[in-house]
Amino acid sequence: MEATWLAILNEKHGVISASALPSGFLRRWTCSRCRHVLPEVPGLSCSHPHTGADGPEAPPPQLPSAAKSLRVTPNTSLSLSGGRVRAPICAPTYRTISTGTMDLGHEPNIELFVKAGHDGQKVGNCPFCQRLFMVLWLKGVKFTVTTVDMKKKPAELKDLAPGTNPPFLLYNGELKTDFIKIEDFLETMLAPPRYPHLSPQNKESFDVGADIFAKFSAYIKNSPNNQYQETALLREFKRLDDYLNTPLPEEIHQNATKNIIVSDRKFLDGNRLTLADCNLLPKLHVIKIASKKFCGFEIPVQFTGVWRYLRNAYERDEFTQTCPADVEIEMTYLNVAGKQK
The missing domain is CATH 1.20.1050.10 (Glutathione S-transferase Yfyf (Class Pi); Chain A, domain 2)
Incomplete structure (x- = not known):
């Protein structure tokens, strides 16, 4: 079973709520009180502090053990941590984002598939997966990370990348395999002035x-x-x-x-x-x-x-x-x- 991190960005304050979804699909639920987009986790209520007419402020709910929380501040990279969902202050607009700056423009649609841990959801031990995870993070581009349980590889992924083990990547719907080729591809496509070059000066x-x-x-x-x-x-x-x-x-x-x-x-x-x-x-x-x-x-x-x-x-x-x-x-x-x- 794979898990996808879904991140919801508060544009005004640069804080997101996120969780690991067991289905691997980005499905959105909305709070009936404040229209806040909720992660699909059983029993999880809205993390917004409802004040004034909406009632007293509520503490952020505790996530199930398989879930994670993410935090993004403007012009900095995201960070992952276990435990609670960060409770963003209400803002008029939300976007799905994983990392990067506030100015999204026409960024490519990138999804990185990495090896899952022994629980089938958390990030597993794979230096090559982490290598690409770091590259995308350093590039400051919007991307999604999906963990793949190699013992129960979902049928959707078998059809997407038959015979391929993580890491692999979807770039605007096009499958990319071989981590070295993926790295070279990202360095070419995600180039200045918008994205930094990451190649070292010294061989x-x-x-x-x-x-x-x-x-x-x-x-x-x-x-x-x-x-x-x-x-x-x-x-x-x-x-x-x-x-x-x-x-x-x-x-x-x-x-x-x-x-x-x-x-x-x-x-x-x-x-x-x-x-x-x-x-x-x-x-x-x-x-x-x-x-x-x-x-x-x-x-x-x-x-x-x-x-x-x-x-x-x-x-x-x-x-x-x-x-x-x-x-x-x-x-x-x-x-x-x-x-x-």
Whole structure:
């Protein structure tokens, strides 16, 4: 069973209410008192604070455990959180939106399909799905995310993308598969001046983490007799750390009067997130969670560049709010690790 996040934007205050719908279809219900569009969740009443003639203000209702709430403020990205629906103040007009700015114009109709978690609804563990989720979020474009339960793939999706596993994407009704091709397509179609380019300036920013996930996979599969694989994994972390601590040409040029020895940039290619980060960060998060759980391995503290990079990444909603829950990662590798701890 797939779940679709339906977001309702309050244009005046930039706050939305949203929930995970079990059907995967965008169906709208309207409050008879204030005409507020309601998410279709059994037993959920209107989240508007009805005041004056409409009666006293009511607290926002508690969502079922499978539901989520979303919040958008103008000119910023959305964030996901569990628990309650945010109660927007009444405004005359609503639109369906997921992320981006208030000026929608003629934006494309985009729907991203990602792997569902073990409950069949929440976002599951899939670095490639998260990669595209981050790309769309960073682009600031309106889009919908639908989680797909691979154990009970709905007939509608079997007809839409036969033989295709997430991630895949509908762009104005046209099916796009292969996450690398999708990423290239989005970078071409969602281009300046309306949308930012996300390609890194330095090719090395893409290359530096190319082998780290493969080394991790070998490491965890051979646990506990994985000393050789651990050495190989640490070698890749050292390579990444050296790159993150080495000033980029742009940093040296911008600080020509200073003798910069160690970089202080936030991300792989500078102080903005790029496609290189969308590729590497989801993998680093999986490595961090699974290695500690099953192998007792933590990224060594002497890798200061790596830890600076991760700390900066965990401060960004585009990354943290697209991450699967830790338990999803742990369940993925439960039967992969040679020894479970």
